[in-house]
Amino acid sequence: MYLVTAEQMRWLDGETIQRLGIPAIALMENAGRVIAEEIVALCRRRGEEGGRNAADGEDAGLKDAALAGAAFQVSADHALTLDNAAAERWLILVGKGNNGGDGLAAARYLRETGIAVTLVYAVPPESLSGEAALQRDAAAAMGLPAVVYGRDRLDLAECSGILDALLGTGAAGAPRGAYAELIAAANSSGKVIVSADIPSGLNADTGETHEPCIHASVTVCLAFLKRGLLQYPGSSAAGHVKVRAIGIPTSLAPESGVQVYLLTPEVLHAHLGVDLARRRSPEGHKGTYGHVLLAAGTLRMSGAGLLSARAALRAGCGLVTWALPQKLLPAIIGSAPELMLADVGGNEDGTWHAGSVSELLKLSKERDVLAVGPGLGRFESDTEWLRHLWEGVDCPLVIDADALNILAETDYKDWASRRHPVILTPHPGEMARLAGVTTAEVKRDRIGLAMGYAKDHGITIVLKGAHTVIATPEGQAYVNTTGHPGMGTGGAGDVLTGMISSLLAQGMNETQAAAFGVYLHGLAGERAARQRNNPAAIIAGDIIEAL
Ligand SMILES: NC(=O)C1=CN([C@@H]2O[C@H](COP(=O)(O)OP(=O)(O)OC[C@H]3O[C@@H](n4cnc5c(N)ncnc54)[C@H](O)[C@@H]3O)[C@@H](O)[C@H]2O)[C@@H](O)CC1
Numbered sequence: 001m002y003l004v005t006a007e008q009m010r011w012l013d014g015e016t017i018q019r020l021g022i023p024a025i026a027l028m029e030n031a032g033r034v035i036a037e038e039i040v041a042l043c044r045r046r047g048e049e050g051g052r053n054a055a056d057g058e059d060a061g062l063k064d065a066a067l068a069g070a071a072f073q074v075s076a077d078h079a080l081t082l083d084n085a086a087a088e089r090w091l092i093l094v095g096k097g098n099n100g101g102d103g104l105a106a107a108r109y110l111r112e113t114g115i116a117v118t119l120v121y122a123v124p125p126e127s128l129s130g131e132a133a134l135q136r137d138a139a140a141a142m143g144l145p146a147v148v149y150g151r152d153r154l155d156l157a158e159c160s161g162i163l164d165a166l167l168g169t170g171a172a173g174a175p176r177g178a179y180a181e182l183i184a185a186a187n188s189s190g191k192v193i194v195s196a197d198i199p200s201g202l203n204a205d206t207g208e209t210h211e212p213c214i215h216a217s218v219t220v221c222l223a224f225l226k227r228g229l230l231q232y233p234g235s236s237a238a239g240h241v242k243v244r245a246i247g248i249p250t251s252l253a254p255e256s257g258v259q260v261y262l263l264t265p266e267v268l269h270a271h272l273g274v275d276l277a278r279r280r281s282p283e284g285h286k287g288t289y290g291h292v293l294l295a296a297g298t299l300r301m302s303g304a305g306l307l308s309a310r311a312a313l314r315a316g317c318g319l320v321t322w323a324l325p326q327k328l329l330p331a332i333i334g335s336a337p338e339l340m341l342a343d344v345g346g347n348e349d350g351t352w353h354a355g356s357v358s359e360l361l362k363l364s365k366e367r368d369v370l371a372v373g374p375g376l377g378r379f380e381s382d383t384e385w386l387r388h389l390w391e392g393v394d395c396p397l398v399i400d401a402d403a404l405n406i407l408a409e410t411d412y413k414d415w416a417s418r419r420h421p422v423i424l425t426p427h428p429g430e431m432a433r434l435a436g437v438t439t440a441e442v443k444r445d446r447i448g449l450a451m452g453y454a455k456d457h458g459i460t461i462v463l464k465g466a467h468t469v470i471a472t473p474e475g476q477a478y479v480n481t482t483g484h485p486g487m488g489t490g491g492a493g494d495v496l497t498g499m500i501s502s503l504l505a506q507g508m509n510e511t512q513a514a515a516f517g518v519y520l521h522g523l524a525g526e527r528a529a530r531q532r533n534n535p536a537a538i539i540a541g542d543i544i545e546a547l
């Protein structure tokens, strides 16, 4: 599934209208219809939850058919049929643009189901133009009651639900005037809110929420998923996002320059070529599945290395060698018998020493990937140490944690270019240091920032946190939705580093390993939470055990 910006969406709209010759009003009709269908579905669920007899038109039809044998059957439009329609009263908040036009079309379809609707114009209806004006006139001709905000009396307490069709992808800046007042009133009404396309007040590209911004229960996103719906806080404002087709062909998307994908099993398989079943050759042996070299851990942060190393093994590679300061050895021996340990010297206090670089370079010659960073700490001349690894290690590199902080302090673009890929796995704080911006700026548009940085530096970025973004040097990005807030626990990132390294060692390319690693990490976190009965209870080791 593609994720588009408002500008790309406008291009897709335009092409459909101009090149395919589909009239804009037809797209708006489709939009109105799918929005109405989702509202009907919501009302139906609400009716069922209310304990009412939920036998709807279709079920009744099926029962009748069973009685009548194979007799001729006909049923009403199920998607727009509602038994308890008389109990529903919806307010349709209508803005000036095409988003408002979608709302007006939806209102007509809702009225057809028997739901009482009242149009609430944010601006005088005379100021609508184009297709939205056609919809205004159709609604008026159908006799739909309408009020104008600020001119007529309005009581939100009298409705059973609100359709937010105030602002869509054409919005600019924070909602103003009547729009802002209606949004605030809708939010404080306590009524269920369905948003047309995006919640009004949301930046459709970045996921920033303006003050005020609608807090919807459901967002019926039209044609293509908008980037802002996948980025927090936009994701929270949108509620349950339903993407519905309105007649704009998906096949146009590549031409529009869309490079961002929702990370689904289908995208992993069909677009990235990942074997989701992770089939292994019957003749395979430990040498077949690759060997990870891990440079991690200090005496005080030994757990980080252990978590990464164990996660790498659980993710399926054949062998893991953990290179660590000598002082750690007595503490670690026996804690994970499946691991190979390599003593690379180090300081008396169990920290790393830059002199370890020659041993690491030697070890890396017999390994398939080097992962560096978890629990590494900082040490004298660590920049030169990392530069030697960057320039001298002839296999893919995964860089995490303190190793990212080393990179952030230097202009590594000047370092010799590498034959093999590099994956950086920052959380937002580390990303901020790398990009020289504040954490708030990273969070303002995670997708945009990760994409820009990855392309500019010729590396793969895994920007962690809720809805982790994987950005490639070629300018593509994948947004993950597996996982949950319970994974915000010390060491969860170290587990991810081990997993991505393991997949690289098994022969996946950097995009496959990063994307599949993030996806599996989230799934394992979900499984661990189910086993514990509560997401808050999980610790990083549980994620490994759930792999
Ligand atoms: N062919 C098309 O273009 C289609 C568009 N669709 C709908 O159209 C929407 C985009 O329509 P538009 O481009 O007309 O834009 P919008 O409907 O998002 O609204 C733009 C209008 O709102 C006002 N406005 C903008 N920012 C504001 C702010 N901060 N405060 C107060 N008022 C503000 C301006 O008067 C502007 O004309 C989509 O989100 C979607 O819902 C759908 O109907 C499908 C087809």
Ligand SMILES: Nc1ncnc2c1ncn2[C@@H]1O[C@H](COP(=O)(O)OP(=O)(O)O)[C@@H](O)[C@H]1O
Residues within 6 Å of the ligand: 426, 427, 464, 465, 466, 467, 468, 482, 483, 484, 485, 486, 487, 488, 489, 490, 491, 492, 493, 494, 495, 496, 521
């Ligand atoms: N709300 C969340 N939803 C999904 N995943 C999350 C959430 N919070 C954290 N995670 C995941 O947990 C991991 C935390 O990593 P990180 O911040 O590096 O922790 P640590 O440094 O302690 O290992 C990341 O993979 C991140 O994406």
Ligand SMILES: [K+]
Residues within 6 Å of the ligand: 099, 164, 165, 166, 167, 168, 195, 196, 197, 198, 199, 200
């Ligand atoms: K809207």
